[in-house]
Amino acid sequence: MPLILLASSSPYRRQLLERLHLPFAHQSPDIDETPLPGESPRALVERLARAKAAALADQPAPTLIIGSDQATAIDGEILGKPLTHERAHQQLARASGQTLVFHTGLALLDSRTGECRSEVVDFQVRFRPLDAATIDRYLLAEQPYDCAGSFKAEGLGIALFDAMQGEDPTSLIGLPLIRLAALLREAGLQVP
Template sequence: MLPLLLASSSVYRRELLNRLQLPFICSSPDIDESHRANESAAELVKRLAEEKARALADSHPRHLIIGSDQVAALDGRIIGKPHTFEIAREQLLAASGRQVSFLTGLALLNSDTGQCQVDCIPFTVTMRQLDIARIERYLRAEQPYDCAGSFKAEGLGVSLFQSTEGPDATSLIGLPLIRLVDMLLAEGVQIP
């Protein structure tokens, strides 16, 4: 089996990948993550996932490189990582009582053959009705400023959800393991 490389510095993705009980290393690619004009959210995350994997191909020949990227979208408009308390509060107020789509791009690049599998895994969250006090308590406790849409589903963020719908709950955290297993199996990787 070719060595696995996770093209990410995300602790959340690393924790998810550990679930597969496969050895892997991590390296963070340096790419431009800007949204291009007329690019849909699905196109964006697929492109970025593949670019992250390809950015490490030269420095990691003969590896299986996993790239992933996620955006949240409200009414078809991409809402990114808030980075600040104020922006996070605005994002959560806008999402209150509504559906938020999470789109996670996933790429598995065989840097030896150049073969790259790419997909986009959707997941929808219906939010509870949220008031300012609840949002601010959540933000102070969780500080989800590095999470798309201000949602930290692996923590207290789940308390903001009324319901969820999608093919793979791990995609909500940023690395769709069910689809990744399919890709790894297609590359001949034996999952324990």
């Protein structure tokens, strides 16, 4: 059985991958995540997911390397991790009352063959109207400054939404487990 390596420093992706009950290691890939000129969010996340997996492809043992990346955009601007309270407040104020599509890129690179399979899983979130006081209360309670979109759907962030729609709710957290489990089965692993 090949080793599984998650090409990510994200604790959220590690927590998600643990749900599959497969032993894995994780390592942070060192790649430039800057969008290319004119690159769409969908193209960006697929390119970055593949690049993250490829950055760790030189493994001594047969390894399945998982790369993932996520992005959304408002008015053509790709939202990244806010890192500060002020930027998170701005992101949520812009999302207020809108429906955003979160694109999560997923790649699985098999070091035995060099084959890399990738895809993008979309998930829609309709934000309820949010006033400044609501945004501040949420941000102070959960401090999601390391999360694209400035919320944690697996936590209190769910209270910011009117509705969610998509095939795989784990894609919203950053690692689409339904598709990943299918890719791992196609690579010969038994899940579960």
